[in-house]
Every structure is written in structure tokens, then in C-alpha cells.
Amino acid sequence: MRCDPLQIGPVRLATNLLLAPVAGYCDLAFRTVCREQGGVGLACTDLLSPQGLLRGTAASLDLAQTSAFDRPVGMQLYGSDPTIMADGAQWAVAHGAGVIDINMGCPVDKVTKKDGGSKLLTDLPRAIAIVRAVARRLDGSGVPLTCKIRLCWHDRDFAAGRACSPGLAAALADEGVAAVTVHGRTTEQKFTGSVRLEGIARVVEAVRGRIPVIGNGDVRTPDDAERMVRQTGVQGVMIGRGAFSAPWLFRDVWARLSGAGAAAAPPDLSEEGKVGVVRRYFALMRQYRDDHYAMHHIRRRISWFGKSLSGGACRPLREAVRLAETPDDVEAALQAHLTGALRAPEPVPGGPALRLPRRSVPSPVS
Ligand SMILES: Cc1cc2nc3c(=O)[nH]c(=O)nc-3n(C[C@H](O)[C@H](O)[C@H](O)COP(=O)(O)O)c2cc1C
Incomplete structure (x- = not known):
């Protein structure tokens, strides 16, 4: 296997691997740690409310925090109003975004009830209106626009071969979107069940030769990443939860995908x-x-x-x-x-809690 580093519009990444936006997890500290371990081509903020950014609320500004080392960084916006999304994109570019991503995959009620996130999978005109407004605002900035989607909303549509994602991805490419990430689940699946690689492959087929597709879902090892690329033809791989226990995963996956071979694989961390x-x-x-x-x-x-x-x-x-x-x-x-001081026997039920050396045992915090 020999993958190339990913090109997203004018932005050339160092590898074809992306750290996923995962709300509450992929903050600047975690992105930095993953980057330091190597292999990360692009990392992304959690989903950001453009209204929050424009009003300057502390929570939004904290989520958008970045640094000179955190480059290139994608900033992901969610919402349903084209003008506000475009305003948010302009704010993000002014605050360090190297890529703007539109969230079209979030299944959470709070987001979909306001017509954002994966609700956009069911409303192509609105999705296109947002992309047009944001793309127009980004014109001349050198910052590419990407979208993160799911296969479709309903399981039954996927089962019947009526997933909207191939058509949506083609329409997004027509509008100048530079890359599409596909999380290989339906909205109804949320984060359960398994990723459907064949669904991702259909999106790759729909935009082949036009824009790169980034595959996402359940990649926890170099083998998983290789399978994702081989079975779908994606040009990039996005990893979320797999990095939580191993921020060095990108380094290991890139060693595999770049064709460095087993001999050049980095040694396991002690x-x-x-x-x-x-x-x-x-x-x-x-x-x-x-x-x-x-x-x-x-x-x-x-x-x-x-x-x-x-x-x-x-x-x-x-x-x-x-x-x-x-x-x-x-x-x-x-x-x-x-x-080795913690390798103590399991505490006896009802007995004293685990003892830290040199300290009294603190009471549990809520
Ligand atoms: C707790 C949680 C929060 C998430 N937040 C976001 C988000 O802010 N934006 C987004 O596009 N996807 C979000 N996702 C989805 C992930 O980016 C990713 O698509 C999903 O976890 C599957 O990839 P993985 O198996 O590599 O984790 C979230 C997932 C989880 C579990």
C-alpha cells in the first residue's frame, strides 16, 4: 500500500490522516498531543456555533482556541442559516482556520432540531445554499471548504440502495467543495452498529477524479485504516475515538499507509x-x-x-x-x-479505597 499525502484544494497536508472533530474531546491540548506524536495531516476543532463565535461567547472562543503549532487546523461550523454560516466562516479564517468544514453529520437532537448537522442530509436545497454562501465568502481567501456527512438519515434508505450521500457529494463537488468526509453510518445508527464501507465506496465512486473523499468510522489500528482504503478507495482516513487511547496512532497508521514497510514502522512506545x-x-x-x-x-x-x-x-x-x-x-x-506502586490487589468491597503513595486517600469527587 502506498497512499499519498492528501491535497485539499490549495492545502497540501503532510499525510492523508485527519484527527476527527469530537465534541468535548479534541480540544487544543489533545490536538497538540496527537500532532506531537506524528502522522496527523489535519486536525479539526469540535463543532462550533457561528453565532457563539460572532458574539464572542467564552465557550465558543475556548472551543476555537488554536496555536501556531496547531496547523493546519480545520474549524467546523454547524447551523442552518447560510448567511450566519458564511459570517462564521469569515470569523474562523480571521482566527487561524486553514480549512472550513461544515457539519452535515451530527445526529444530536439539539443540532438537528434546528435543521443543522445531519438534518442537512434530508434537505439538499438548504445544504447547497449554505455551501454556496460559505464558498462565496471564502473566495480568494485560499481556505478550502469541506463537508462532513453520513451515509443518509434512515437505515431503510441505505438498505434499499437509496442513500443520499453519493448524490450529495457530487452536488457538493459541483459547488466547489474541496473534499468530503464520510462517516460510514446512517444518522439512525448514531454511533452504534458497524461502519458500512460499501456506503463510503459509493461516495468515492460518485466523485471519482473530482474531489478526494476521506473515510471515517471505527479505525483503531493500521489494519483498520488499510482495510478502509482498500475496500473504499478513499484518499484520506479520519480517526476519532481510536486516538483517545493512542494519540500515537496516526504515526503508526501513516507508517503503514505511506508504504514505509514493517521494517520502517516506528517502535512501540514504552x-x-x-x-x-x-x-x-x-x-x-x-x-x-x-x-x-x-x-x-x-x-x-x-x-x-x-x-x-x-x-x-x-x-x-x-x-x-x-x-x-x-x-x-x-x-x-x-x-x-x-x-509499580499501584499494581495492588483489587480493593475489598467495603474495604479501604485504593491508596496512593505519600498521600491520604482523597474522598471521591462527584
Ligand atoms: C462524543 C462524540 C462527539 C462528536 N462530535 C463531533 C463533532 O463535533 N463534529 C463531527 O463532525 N463529528 C463528531 N463526532 C463524530 C466523529 O467525528 C466521528 O465521525 C465518529 O466518532 C466516528 O469515527 P471514529 O470511529 O473514528 O470515532 C462525534 C462523535 C462522538 C462519539
């Missing part, structure tokens, strides 16, 4: 190296946001990281980080994991 990545992520969250944010997110994320840390020690580490009250507690837990 346990110390993996814990170093967790430490770096935690430090960056503190730097870019604050301790409260960093503590909240490390407690949520440690079980994902734990999946790729040495098997038996994962649960004690998870518990210790969940019980941590301060950044020092988190550091003590990570250090104890490395030294």
Missing part, C-alpha cells in the same frame, strides 16, 4: 513513553485552560488512555486518577503506576 503522553496532555490542558478543566478531563479520559497502558495496572490507575483532587495527585498516580 510504558514510560505512553505515560509521558498522558502527562503532556494534562500539562497542556492546564496551560491552555485551567486546573479545573484539566482535572475534569483527565478523570474522564484516563480510562481511554488506560486501554493502551500495561493491562493489569490500568484499573488501579484509573481509580487513583478519578479520586485525585489536585494536579499533584494526578502526577503521584502516574508516577506510582510507573513504579
